[in-house]
Amino acid sequence: MRGPEGANLAGLGAKVVLPRSRARSRGHARVRRPAIARPARAGTPAGPPPPPRTQTCYIPRVLPVDIVHRTQDHALVITWEDSSASEYPVAYLRGWCPCAECQGHSNIIKYRPAPRDTSIIELWEVGAYAIGFRFSDGHDKGIFRWTWLRDIRHEAVPTGPKTSRFVAGHYVADEDLH
Numbered sequence: 001m002r003g004p005e006g007a008n009l010a011g012l013g014a015k016v017v018l019p020r021s022r023a024r025s026r027g028h029a030r031v032r033r034p035a036i037a038r039p040a041r042a043g044t045p046a047g048p049p050p051p052p053r054t055q056t057c058y059i060p061r062v063l064p065v066d067i068v069h070r071t072q073d074h075a076l077v078i079t080w081e082d083s084s085a086s087e088y089p090v091a092y093l094r095g096w097c098p099c100a101e102c103q104g105h106s107n108i109i110k111y112r113p114a115p116r117d118t119s120i121i122e123l124w125e126v127g128a129y130a131i132g133f134r135f136s137d138g139h140d141k142g143i144f145r146w147t148w149l150r151d152i153r154h155e156a157v158p159t160g161p162k163t164s165r166f167v168a169g170h171y172v173a174d175e176d177l178h
């Protein structure tokens with residue numbers, strides 16, 4: 001099944017070039033909503049207007065500028081706007097699928113090992129904030145946000161959802177290290 005947006009990019013060593021306009025959004029944006037004066041009730045003096053409300057919405061600090069699906073060795077390579085690049089074995093991505101079916105509804109994030117020959121059948125952008133995959137096992141429920149992909153990249157300090165380590169290029173769950 002294809003996602004709602006984007007083209008079928010699998011099987012071609014596909015390269016996805018994201019528009020530069022996305023790279024302009026940095027940090028977080030603050031949206032200030034104007035104060036709305038409430039009408040005074042009959043018989044009561046109009047009070048001062050309520051204090052202005054602020055609403056803060058966070059967007060990823062680092063966005064991808066280039067994504068390459070390397071089909072020959074089942075890997076996805078993301079180049080970020082800070083010029084760093086992250087390489088994800090497809091089986092590793094499958095193991096970190098963030099969907100509710102894979103993760104359940106608890107607060108504990110789990111890595112679910114997948115066969116090393118897991119491949120991507122199809123991939124697509126999800127809005128401007130994520131990418132979706134259909135893996136070779138047919139699973140396509142995960143919405144991989146850029147922030148999620150930043151958290152699970154190999155180079156990342158394992159303080160986010162990634163709590164285990166890479167040994168000789170392969171992900172090893174903590175319990176297997178002891």
Ligand SMILES: [Zn+2]
Pocket residue numbers: 097098099100101102103139141142
């Ligand atoms: Zn999943």
